[in-house]
Amino acid sequence: MTDVIEEYAAKKAEAVAKEATEKAQARNVELAKEFLSEGESIERTVRLSKLSEAEVRELASKLSA
Template sequence: MARKARRARYHLSLLDAHSLPKGELYQWANPDKMHYKELADRVSFFKKTKEGEKTMTDIIELYAAKRAKEAVQKTAQARNIELAKDLLSEGETIERTVRLSKLSEAEVRELASKLTA
């Protein structure tokens, strides 16, 4: 599956958007109208075959899972920062704030210096 994804990205990288007249880059609805045979063949594979459809579905699902994981991590980091700010503003020690917020000591010290500045 990973090999197919790399091949798909390679074939898509063959497209030089600057060499196409304006508007022709988006002829993806019908691969038969595309100007680059290699790219048209790959797009046709992904659009017109069950195997290609499954490959693209797998790629999209992997991408969605990666984005969801990144969103969860970003949200958790933001929550931890807010918790640390609250703890520090209430006079909690750096050590206890590090333990409770799951942030590094350097991050907590930086937040503390910003709060006192």
């Protein structure tokens, strides 16, 4: 019985952590879009948004298209 409870708790914790990571990533993307639309450089947007340079460049190309 204890194993079942522990397994459930572990799965629940994993799901909550995954959801938090996904929300943080989505927020970082929105921040990057905002920075880029206000004219911030790719390099500064990478630093401020915590996204990779490739991700920021992809967003920048979509915004300018």
